[in-house]
Amino acid sequence: xxxxCHTHWGMCWADRDGDDPSRWLAALDAYGIDRAFLMGHAxxxxxxxxxxxxxxxxxxxxxxxxxxxxxxxxxxxxxRAGVDEVRRCVEHLGMKGLKLHPWLQGFxxxxxxxxxxxxxxxxxxxxxxxxxxxxxxxxxxxxAGLARRFPSTTFVLGHAGLLWNWRSxxxxxxxxxxxxxxxxxxxxxxxxxxxxxxxxxxxWGTDYGFGFADSIRYRLGLIRSARIAEAVREKVxxxxxxxxxxx
Amino acid sequence: MNVDxxxxxxxxxxxDLTEADLLRAMDSAQVDSAVIAPVDRCLAxxxxxxxxxxxxxAAAHPTRFIPSCSVNPWYGRSAVQxxxxxxxxxxxxxxxxPFVQGFQANDELVWPLLDSIAQQPMxxxxxxxxxxxxxxxxxxxxxxxxxxxxxxxGHCGATDFWNxxxxxxRCVRNVHLESSLARPFLFVAYVExxxxxxxxxxxxxxxxxxxxxxxxxxRVLPAEQWPGVYxxxxxxxxxxxxxx
Numbered sequence: 505x506x507x508x509c510h511t512h513w514g515m516c517w518a519d520r521d522g523d524d525p526s527r528w529l530a531a532l533d534a535y536g537i538d539r540a541f542l543m544g545h546a547x548x549x550x551x552x553x554x555x556x557x558x559x560x561x562x563x564x565x566x567x568x569x570x571x572x573x574x575x576x577x578x579x580x581x582x583x584r585a586g587v588d589e590v591r592r593c594v595e596h597l598g599m600k601g602l603k604l605h606p607w608l609q610g611f612x613x614x615x616x617x618x619x620x621x622x623x624x625x626x627x628x629x630x631x632x633x634x635x636x637x638x639x640x641x642x643x644x645x646x647x648a649g650l651a652r653r654f655p656s657t658t659f660v661l662g663h664a665g666l667l668w669n670w671r672s673x674x675x676x677x678x679x680x681x682x683x684x685x686x687x688x689x690x691x692x693x694x695x696x697x698x699x700x701x702x703x704x705x706x707x708w709g710t711d712y713g714f715g716f717a718d719s720i721r722y723r724l725g726l727i728r729s730a731r732i733a734e735a736v737r738e739k740v741x742x743x744x745x746x747x748x749x750x751x
Numbered sequence: 752m753n754v755d756x757x758x759x760x761x762x763x764x765x766x767d768l769t770e771a772d773l774l775r776a777m778d779s780a781q782v783d784s785a786v787i788a789p790v791d792r793c794l795a796x797x798x799x800x801x802x803x804x805x806x807x808x809a810a811a812h813p814t815r816f817i818p819s820c821s822v823n824p825w826y827g828r829s830a831v832q833x834x835x836x837x838x839x840x841x842x843x844x845x846x847x848x849p850f851v852q853g854f855q856a857n858d859e860l861v862w863p864l865l866d867s868i869a870q871q872p873m874x875x876x877x878x879x880x881x882x883x884x885x886x887x888x889x890x891x892x893x894x895x896x897x898x899x900x901x902x903x904x905g906h907c908g909a910t911d912f913w914n915x916x917x918x919x920x921r922c923v924r925n926v927h928l929e930s931s932l933a934r935p936f937l938f939v940a941y942v943e944x945x946x947x948x949x950x951x952x953x954x955x956x957x958x959x960x961x962x963x964x965x966x967x968x969x970r971v972l973p974a975e976q977w978p979g980v981y982x983x984x985x986x987x988x989x990x991x992x993x994x995x
Contacts, residue, residue: 607911638911639882666910667932668850668881688910690932690958692765717936722967729963 505742508532508540508720510633510662510687510709513561515545517713525564525572528713532571535720538742542572543603543633545714551579551609555589562597573749575601575633579609580617587620594628600749601625603633603662606641613646622650626657631748634659636673637666637688644669648676655681658748662709663688664697677701683748685709686740687723691730698732698740706740707748754817754982755785755961756929756953757876757905760808761801763790768957770808774815780962783982786876786953788819788846795851798822798830802837809841817989819844819876823852824860831867843989844874844903849889850881857892865897873992874985876903880910880932887912887919894923901988902926903951907933907941917944927984931955935968947976951985 513528521527532540542565547557558576565574576593578586593599602625606613625632636644644665651659659682665673666688673689674697676682684701686694687709698706710723727741759766760773777785787808788794793801802820809818820837822830824847834845845868849856856877868875877893879885887908894902902925907916909932920926920941928945930938931953942950952972954964972980 663910667906668910690955691960691963692958696765717940718971719934719936721970722934722936725963725967726959729960 505746506537507707507742507745508537508710508712509660509685509707509745509748510543510711511540512543512545512711512713513564514713514715516715518546518560523560523564523567525568529568529571531712531718531720535724537720537724539571539573539745540712541575541601541633541709541745543575544577547577548603548605548608551581554579554582558589558593558597558599562593562599574599575603577603577605578621580611580615580621583617586617587624590621590624591628594630599630601631601633605635607635607638610641612641613650619653622654622657626654631658631660631683633662633685635663636661637663637669644672644676648679648682651676651679651682657681658683660685660707660748664693665689667693670697673697674701677705683707686727687711691726694727694730695732698730698736703736703739704744704747706736707745708740752982752986753782753965754952754985755782755956755965756903756951756985757931758785758787758954758956758961759790759958760787760816761790761793761804763792766790766957770812773956773961774812776956776961777815780965782961782965784815784817786817786819786844786985789821791848791851794821794846794848795823795853798826798833802833802842806837806840806842817844818842819846821846821848822864824854824858824864825852827863831863834864834867838871838873842873843992844876846876846878848878849885850878855884856886856889861893862896865893865900869897869899871992872900874901874903874988876905876929878905879908880906880912882911887915890926891919891922894925898925900925901991903929903988905929905953906931906955907938909933913937916941920945920949927951927988929953930968930980931959931964935964935971938968939971939973942972942976942980947979948984950976950980952980952982
């Protein structure tokens, strides 16, 4: 079982394929990937397209018989309407998590509306994925700060600190409600994270879909070639993602 | 001729690459030679210790290893002297790592080092990608101030500065792009846009696996670009440094 926990329905894909995921799914097939967490793209760079993008992601996922797991996004800048959008996506569209990108979306993790969203995600029992590894709004330690403030909410560091912030991601994992997604660090950092973080809170992803570039071959090869115990690799590639989904 | 543009040799903290292991990896990936650089601790503080280790390894394997040297610019005049000493003993590239060495890439702190390099050229490899102190546009600042010096933008600003790489590199001709950590599936777009004479293949072993990185790059880089990216471009820069 391989589950890619970090993919996007990229704007270039939407422009070319509309709501048809068949070519996108063919890429998963080519690499034996069973399921993928699907996040939006347009709704994370254009506030006025947020709701429509959530609808699109939910609609596409519904065509795949559960293979694609839809993840919503929302904007703290929208105030109460942003919080309501989180509820709508989870309760009415059946979306399974929230993805936020403070760097792209331009908000601070100290934003009080973001706090409301994180609290609601905890109530609704869905994980909150964050872009991480990037100053000044998306550092792993800033997400860990949210995890301290909202202990009932599960947070996923979408990039495990990327290339230069992975030590902070490792520190962030001291919070029991922080998970990391291996999608960005170099191989040695991945090995260290698997060795020193809780192996039950590590998942894997590719960031596939932001463009047409094939990031799957590389990132799947990277995790497969990493020097980590097979039992841990099995968890990271699929078992943990199923648990994350059930939380 | 396949040349790996950046490898860290040594055993320290997350580094565990011995000479024998590196040679084995190079053989398995059909890599003829590799630029070797010291581990982070030696980049940051124990410059001479790291440079000596690199120089000794290169002396033992002169056809396989291309020795770099590194100095922390905070050491001031003694840093310049260490460059000159290392160069006299065979070092062929200067490595700067603003993140590890604790300075801003375009800080005037680094000018005395580059003044020395400008007198007797050798390429300057700068690790990039960390916000605030190692960005593509900071390398452009250096390249404009020192137009006779060839700069290698290590990691192409990965991850966050991928947007800046192409516009920054277009502004100056004396900046080359090194691929490690930038991921092959993204690096090919830079080379496509800027020209195959600007790209340099590097693995950043052992942080990433040398053989894996070469295998992945060979899958995506067009074959007509291989001669330059896989060694020709770097060798051209090195030859400038060794010209009488």
